[in-house]
Each structure stands twice: as C-alpha cells, then as structure tokens.
Amino acid sequence: MTDSAVTPGDPPPRRASVIRMILRDRRALAGxxxxxxxxxxxxxxxxxxxxxxxxxxxxxxxxxxxxxPLGVDDLGRDLLSRIxxxxxxxxxxxxxxxxxxLVAGVALGVAAGYYRGWADTLIxxxxxLQWAFPNILIAVxxxxxxxxxLANVIVAISLxxxxxxxxxxxxxxxxxxxxxYVTAARALGLSDLRIMLxxxxxxxxxxxxxxATVSVSNAILAEAVLSFLGLGVSANTPTWGLILSxxxxxxxxxxxxxxxxxxxxxxxxxxxxxxGDALRDVLDVRESRDIA
Amino acid sequence: MTGYLLRRCLGAVVVMWAVATLVxxxxxxxxxxxxxxxxxxxxxPAAADELRIKFGLDQPLPVQYAKWFWLVLQGDLGNSIYxxxxxxxxxxxxxxxxTFSLAVLAFVVSVLIAIPAGLISALxxxxxxxxxxxxxxxxxLSMPDFWLGxxxxxxxxxxxxxxPAIGYEPLSNGFWPWLSHLILPAIAxxxxxxxxxxxxxxxxxxxxxxxxxxxxxxxxxxxxxxVVMGYAFPNALIPVITVMGIAFGLLMAAAVVVETVFAIKGxxxxxxxxxxxxxxxxxxxxxxxxxxxxxxVNLLVDVLYVAIDPRIRIE
Numbered sequence: 254m255t256d257s258a259v260t261p262g263d264p265p266p267r268r269a270s271v272i273r274m275i276l277r278d279r280r281a282l283a284g285x286x287x288x289x290x291x292x293x294x295x296x297x298x299x300x301x302x303x304x305x306x307x308x309x310x311x312x313x314x315x316x317x318x319x320x321x322p323l324g325v326d327d328l329g330r331d332l333l334s335r336i337x338x339x340x341x342x343x344x345x346x347x348x349x350x351x352x353x354x355l356v357a358g359v360a361l362g363v364a365a366g367y368y369r370g371w372a373d374t375l376i377x378x379x380x381x382l383q384w385a386f387p388n389i390l391i392a393v394x395x396x397x398x399x400x401x402x403l404a405n406v407i408v409a410i411s412l413x414x415x416x417x418x419x420x421x422x423x424x425x426x427x428x429x430x431x432x433x434y435v436t437a438a439r440a441l442g443l444s445d446l447r448i449m450l451x452x453x454x455x456x457x458x459x460x461x462x463x464x465a466t467v468s469v470s471n472a473i474l475a476e477a478v479l480s481f482l483g484l485g486v487s488a489n490t491p492t493w494g495l496i497l498s499x500x501x502x503x504x505x506x507x508x509x510x511x512x513x514x515x516x517x518x519x520x521x522x523x524x525x526x527x528x529g530d531a532l533r534d535v536l537d538v539r540e541s542r543d544i545a
Numbered sequence: 546m547t548g549y550l551l552r553r554c555l556g557a558v559v560v561m562w563a564v565a566t567l568v569x570x571x572x573x574x575x576x577x578x579x580x581x582x583x584x585x586x587x588x589x590p591a592a593a594d595e596l597r598i599k600f601g602l603d604q605p606l607p608v609q610y611a612k613w614f615w616l617v618l619q620g621d622l623g624n625s626i627y628x629x630x631x632x633x634x635x636x637x638x639x640x641x642x643x644t645f646s647l648a649v650l651a652f653v654v655s656v657l658i659a660i661p662a663g664l665i666s667a668l669x670x671x672x673x674x675x676x677x678x679x680x681x682x683x684x685x686l687s688m689p690d691f692w693l694g695x696x697x698x699x700x701x702x703x704x705x706x707x708x709p710a711i712g713y714e715p716l717s718n719g720f721w722p723w724l725s726h727l728i729l730p731a732i733a734x735x736x737x738x739x740x741x742x743x744x745x746x747x748x749x750x751x752x753x754x755x756x757x758x759x760x761x762x763x764x765x766x767x768x769x770x771x772v773v774m775g776y777a778f779p780n781a782l783i784p785v786i787t788v789m790g791i792a793f794g795l796l797m798a799a800a801v802v803v804e805t806v807f808a809i810k811g812x813x814x815x816x817x818x819x820x821x822x823x824x825x826x827x828x829x830x831x832x833x834x835x836x837x838x839x840x841x842v843n844l845l846v847d848v849l850y851v852a853i854d855p856r857i858r859i860e
C-alpha cells in the first residue's frame with residue numbers, strides 16, 4: 254500500500270487570497286455556485302420546496318410538467334420537494350461525519366506521531382487494518398454492528414473515514430516533529446500539548462484541509478449508498494439514496510425517478526471535487542494517493 | 546523472494562485473524578445486544594436462559610470466542626437464524642460464484658476498455674481524442690455506481706430491451722444467459738475502476754515515453770508500434786498494476802452495492818440482507834467471506850508485482 258507522501262511546503266496563504274485564487278478556477282467557481290444554491294435550498298427546504306416531501310397525491314407516476322417540474326413518484330409525492338429535502342440529509346451527514354473524522358483522526362494521528370511508543374503501534378495497527386478495506390465497505394460493516402438510523406449512520410461513516418485523517422496527520426507529524434522550531438519549543442520548556450497545538454497542528458493543516466474536502470464528497474456518497482441499500486437514516490426521511498432505492502421498481506415506466514436523484518448526487522460530488530482540486534493546487538499539496 | 550512471499554502470506558493470515566476477532570467481539574460488545582435478537586426476543590426469561598445455555602452464551606466471552614474460532618477454522622460458521630436454519634457456509638458457497646463472476650467480468654471489461662483508452666490518450670496527447678477520453682474518465686469517476694446501474698437498466702433493459710434488467714444465471718445454464726445477465730452489472734461496478742486505470746495508463750505512458758531508452762529505441766529506427774509495444778508499454782504497466790491492486794478494492798465494494806441494483810444474490814446481497822434481518826451468523830460469515838476476497842486479492846497483487854518487476858525480486 255502506498256503511503257500518503259505529503260511535502261510540508263511554505264505556510265498556507267492567507268484565507269482571503271485562498272478564496273480569491275480558488276474562484277479564479279472556472280470549474281471550482283461553478284462548483285461553489287452549485288453548492289451555495291444547494292445549501293440555501295437545503296437550509297430553507299421547508300419554505301422553498303413546493304410540496305410536503307411526504308404528502309401523497311392521486312397523480313401517481315406523473316411525468317415532469319409545470320406543477321411538478323421533476324415529476325411525481327409511485328405514491329404521488331413531488332420529486333423536486335423530496336430531492337430538496339434529501340439535500341438536507343446529504344449535506345448534514347457529509348459535513349458532520351467529516352468533522353468528527355477530522356477532529357478524532359487528527360488528534361489520534363498527531364498524538365501517535367508525537368509520542369510514538371506502544372500507543373502509536375496499537376493505533377497504527379488498527380488504522381492499517383482498516384486501510385486494507387474501502388471506506389464504503391467499512392461503513393457497511395459498522396452499520397452491521399451498530400444498526401441503522403441517523404446517529405448510527407453518522408458514527409459508522411465517521412469511523413470509516415477516521416483512518417485517512419489519522420494516517421495523514423501522523424505522517425506529517427513525524428516530519429514536522431524533526432523541525433528546529435519544535436526542538437526550540439521543547440528547549441523552551443513548553444508542554445507537549447502546547448507544542449502539538451501551537452507548533453505542529455498549524456503546520457499540517459494544508460493536506461488535512463484538502464483531504465477533508467474530498468472526504469465530504471465521499472461521505473455524501475457513502476450516505477447515499479447506505480440509504481440505497483436500506484441501511485440508511487430511516488424509511489420516512491427522504492434521502493437521495495432512499496429515493497433511488499424506492500424508484501428501482503418503477504424506473505422502466507418512470508425514467509425521471511431514476512435520473513434526477515442520481516443527478517443531484519453526481520452534481521454535488523462533482524462540485525465538491527472541483528473545489529477540492531482547486532484547493533489542492535492553491536495549497537500546493539501533493540498526494541500520491543488521489544483515489545479514495 | 547521466498548522470504549518476501551512468506552512474510553506477505555503470514556501478514557494476510559494475521560489480517561484475516563484480526564478481522565474475524567474484531568467482528569466477533571464488536572457484534573457482542575456493542576450495546577443493543579444483537580444476541581437478544583438472535584434469541585427471538587424470547588418473552589419468557591426461563592426459555593431465554595435455556596436458549597442461552599444451548600448456544601453457549603452463558604459462558605465467558607473468551608471461552609465463546611475460542612469455541613467459535615475453532616469452528617470457523619473448520620469451516621463451520623453456524624446456521625442462519627431464519628427459516629430452515631441453513632448453514633451459513635452453504636449460503637456463502639452458493640453466493641460466492643455470483644460475486645466472483647461479477648467481479649472477474651467487471652475487471653476484464655474495465656481493463657479491456659481502460660488500457661487502449663489510456664494508450665491512445667497518451668499517444669495522442671492534447672488532441673481531441675485525448676480530451677474525450679479524459680472527460681469520459683472524469684465522468685465515470687464521479688458517477689455513483691448504483692446510479693450508473695439504474696441508468697443502464699433504464700437504457701439497455703427498459704427502453705431498448707437488449708439485455709435482462711435483473712437476476713443471475715449460472716454458467717452451467719449456458720454462456721450467453723450467464724454473460725447477458727452480468728454485462729450491465731459488470732459495467733456499473735467496473736466504470737470507476739476503469740477510469741482510474743485509464744488515467745494511470747495515460748500518465749505512466751507519458752512518463753515512460755520521455756525516457757532515454759525509448760528515445761534510443763526510436764533512434765535505432767524501430768517502428769513506432771515496436772517502440773510502444775516492445776519498450777514503452779511493458780514498463781508503463783508496472784505502476785499501473787500497483788494501482789490496479791489498490792483500486793480493485795473499489796471494484797469489489799462496487800460489486801457488493803451493484804448486486805442490490807440488479808438483484809443478484811451474491812455475497813454483497815447476502816451481507817445486506819443479513820444486516821436487514823439482523824441475522825448475525827450470516828452477517829458474520831458474509832463479512833469474513835468478503836474480507837477474505839480482499840485480503841486474497843491484495844496478496845495476489847503483491848505476488849504478481851514480484852513476477853513483473855525483477856527489481857523487487859533482487860531485494
């Protein structure tokens with residue numbers, strides 16, 4: 254297996270200039286616009302969506318027309334309203350799981366890399382084990398253990414992506430630890446915690462930010478897969494994966510049910526990846542493992 | 546080299562042991578007690594205790610673990626807790642050929658598409674065909690596999706009626722019935738893998754085409770075909786094989802998901818149904834079987850790598 258080889262470069266540019274540099278990239282700009290619209294739609298879904306996502310009507314399997322721009326599903330529910338509500342779950346799960354995986358993974362990785370010793374060995378053995386399997390599969394395994402439902406799905410996906418963050422943080426810590434400013438900080442008698450927080454953490458942020466961006470799109474995909482498999486949030490909450498799963502028996506008669514929810518997933522994933530690519534260029538992070 | 550291979554085999558055995566152990570303890574320690582589900586939620590505590598004793602659940606965990614592990618080593622994974630209580634090993638043996646067929650076909654189809662696509666892309670760098678290949682690869686990488694499966698069903702099964710939408714036919718019922726049921730699932734499961742390989746072939750070829758030995762081969766007056774096929778391509782393949790090994794995990798994970806789209810009762814579907822039914826012996830067995838395939842393929846890639854790249858053999 255390849256190690257994530259990341260070179261600690263110059264300190265990352267200031268925030269304002271990073272944003273300006275990213276938006277100069279046309280694909281990243283398109284991605285940012287799409288995500289902004291999606292976020293607004295998700296946050297204000299109850300106000301913006303034309304119908305209640307679970308309200309049923311007699312017009313079952315109606316193709317797209319003026320009253321229902323994306324058509325109607327087999328129970329007469331408005332597809333557009335369901336997709337807009339699905340965005341809430343997707344974005345929420347994507348952001349929350351990555352936040353948890355990031356904080357826990359980086360903490361583990363930095364501590365392991367800084368202290369070394371048996372704790373490091375133990376942590377890395379587990380991380381290596383998880384690394385041998387794709388994240389989606391780990392998430393399925395973990396749902397098998399914890400069960401379904403929103404909280405369990407979040408725990409499963411967070412744990413599935415934790416190893417990536419721990420690995421990258423540990424690798425970076427090992428190299429940053431040898432820098433003279435860390436030795437100097439230690440000579441000044443600073444506590445370990447302070448050294449880790451003030452001197453190591455700021456110098457490993459760039460690759461972690463890039464990884465986090467890519468992970469959000471992967472976590473959104475993972476949630477969609479789990480929902481699609483019936484292992485997701487719940488049968489009453491519309492999510493993109495669940496809508497596709499319910500559509501499966503009807504796609505031969507109602508193509509819109511198969512096309513639009515998938516398009517929502519793909520455009521979201523694509524937008525985040527465009528942003529991630531631009532971020533990678535701007536922050537100058539080189540990674541040997543660009544498949545996750 | 547024998548030492549290297551031995552070490553790798555030992556490593557694979559340790560990983561399998563770790564997976565088995567983790568699965569055993571996690572399913573038993575996590576709150577929510579999956580075992581109460583296994584005991585049919587017995588309302589009568591006395592009956593529940595009787596069942597506990599019958600299944601050996603009254604014994605300490607390490608004892609249960611040792612007994613369970615000893616049975617697993619002998620291929621006894623317990624029985625499904627539903628219906629006629631079929632042995633889990635039998636369920637897995639029936640499902641494995643389906644997953645295996647799907648994974649192998651997905652692999653073959655994706656490699657057959659990816660290698661020529663990557664080669665042409667590298668040789669015609671910057672030309673429209675290169676941009677076309679790059680764009681399609683990018684699209685293939687961004688499409689969720691299960692959605693691609695649904696799109697393929699809408700197009701090739703529902704609209705055109707060329708191929709069956711769902712199900713599986715064993716190879717013993719004839720080659721075409723087997724193949725026709727697997728083409729769409731194989732494409733759905735292999736597209737992301739194919740895109741990764743095509744991109745890797747392209748970048749690896751571009752790298753190799755810059756080397757001195759390729760320039761010398763061209764200077765000696767060899768035909769472009771011989772330069773590419775005799776010198777550049779074989780060397781460009783080495784990193785591609787490594788990436789294949791890493792990305793094969795993606796393909797297998799996709800196969801697990803795609804089985805649900807096409808209603809193929811393979812290992813992935815067995816795992817998912819086991820989870821939905823809370824059929825823990827089945828879940829345990831399916832996780833072990835799927836993990837075993839992963840570990841085995843990783844090992845195979847390492848062996849293949851040694852066979853292809855003589856430099857590793859010397860070390």
